[in-house]
Amino acid sequence: MIRQRVIVHGRVQAVGFRFSARVEAQRLGVSGWIRNRNDGAVEAEIEGEAASVDAMLAWLDEGPPGAEVTSLSTADLAPTGERGFRVLS
Template identity: 45%
Template sequence: MGRVCLHGFVSGRVQGVYYRQSTEQQAERLGVDGWVRNLADGRVEVLLEGEEDAVRELERWLCDGPADAEVSAVDVQEVPAQGITGFIVRR
């Protein structure tokens, strides 16, 4: 399998519940590159890039998130690879 890149948004109670930090931990565990950040409208935005199996596993994790999160929707779409290395929490 090759590399894939997903860009998307997570809605629900996903801010103030360690969603970004937990996403970073999961990405590092899976070897997925990219970033995560909070948006002013209460959503979380993500860009995930890596081997397809790992990216898809992280995409599934986004639907639940950390224990205190209440995810109502995850909307992602495949985009061209960005060539990102590493995973960061954007501020």
């Protein structure tokens, strides 16, 4: 298991990014959370098997239709054993 913190920059708010990400996370079987940041970016923590986390990172780098991702930054974190994927306000 691995865990990554992700910051997604670009046109990623008001385009259904967080809710689409939750659907994708559930499809891939990863856990964690996602939220909007005050600076216009989206922040997430993703945990799961390495291949599933990598697939989720690839999805976040594209986003849903209507999003325009300009950059993605990641940082390794210690896994927490979290279950489920939540959209935070």
